[in-house]
Amino acid sequence: MNEVDKLKEAISKSNNIVCLTGAGVSTESGIKDFRGKDGISSYADLPLEVVLSSDYFYSNTEEFYEYYIKCFNCLDKVPNITHLFMKKLEDEGKLKGVITQNVDGLDTKAGIKNVIELHGSIYHNYCTECFKEYGTDAVFNSKGIPKCECGGVIKPHVVLYGESLPEGAIEKSVELLSKADLLIVLGTSLVVYPAAGLIRYFRGDTLAIINMDETPYDYSADIVIHDKLSNVINKL
Ligand code: OAD
Numbered sequence: 001m002n003e004v005d006k007l008k009e010a011i012s013k014s015n016n017i018v019c020l021t022g023a024g025v026s027t028e029s030g031i032k033d034f035r036g037k038d039g040i041s042s043y044a045d046l047p048l049e050v051v052l053s054s055d056y057f058y059s060n061t062e063e064f065y066e067y068y069i070k071c072f073n074c075l076d077k078v079p080n081i082t083h084l085f086m087k088k089l090e091d092e093g094k095l096k097g098v099i100t101q102n103v104d105g106l107d108t109k110a111g112i113k114n115v116i117e118l119h120g121s122i123y124h125n126y127c128t129e130c131f132k133e134y135g136t137d138a139v140f141n142s143k144g145i146p147k148c149e150c151g152g153v154i155k156p157h158v159v160l161y162g163e164s165l166p167e168g169a170i171e172k173s174v175e176l177l178s179k180a181d182l183l184i185v186l187g188t189s190l191v192v193y194p195a196a197g198l199i200r201y202f203r204g205d206t207l208a209i210i211n212m213d214e215t216p217y218d219y220s221a222d223i224v225i226h227d228k229l230s231n232v233i234n235k236l
Helices: 003-013 054-059 061-072 081-091 169-179 196-201 229-235
Strands: 017-021 095-100 115-117 120-127 154-158 182-186 206-210 223-225
Touching (some): 003 206, 054 061, 061 154, 095 169, 115 169, 169 196
Parallel strands (some): 017 095, 017 182, 182 206, 206 223
Antiparallel strands (some): 120 154
């Protein structure tokens, strides 16, 4: 049996599936990933881990926003076949949750209900002084650095390097993973922690990884598929 057929069988047998996703799930919606072949792994000669760090946000706010507004504005993008496939599995009662590193909100746009956004979301922004909350307009339509009416700088609720994950995100993920019998990892390089390390909490029968490039966890998976997600999902 080939790997796609093995996955098909595992999905048909399971009623307790969890998906762990990354930027590769959204490239076919027209959003660039970070470390894939056309990814935005650096900006203005700075590595991603610097540009997307909390230190850089506070020390080089203007430059941070130049990058952020250029690369993270995906308000006009829509879910693709992979998001819709996950939504279908959830509707059928088979998928119990999506744990995503993506901040693009496309899982929710697809109608998936149980989504854990490990790295936050571009849709939530707040003032670093008074904590007033803002939508996307305040950030993406701002001339210059986005500012609150109190004068404070507005920050996206996106987890930057050096920041902790949203409260409860790890606990909720661990609970889902420890109960799942099939974990499908989709479109992530699995190199960013703590997200990648969540795989260790999976105790179920089948770990499947679908990603264009190799990942450091391929050796531990039962099913590994290196292909474009739309090709795989179409066959499923
Ligand atoms: P990466 O860019 O590191 O990995 C995306 C993976 O998806 C790559 O290995 C690609 O080969 C694969 N890929 C791209 N398009 C694909 C497709 N159509 N079909 C199959 N595979 C495809 O993205 P993440 O693993 O999500 O953090 O990166 C993790 C974190 O690093 C991000 O959440 C981001 C970044 O720093 C924040 O923004 C806070």
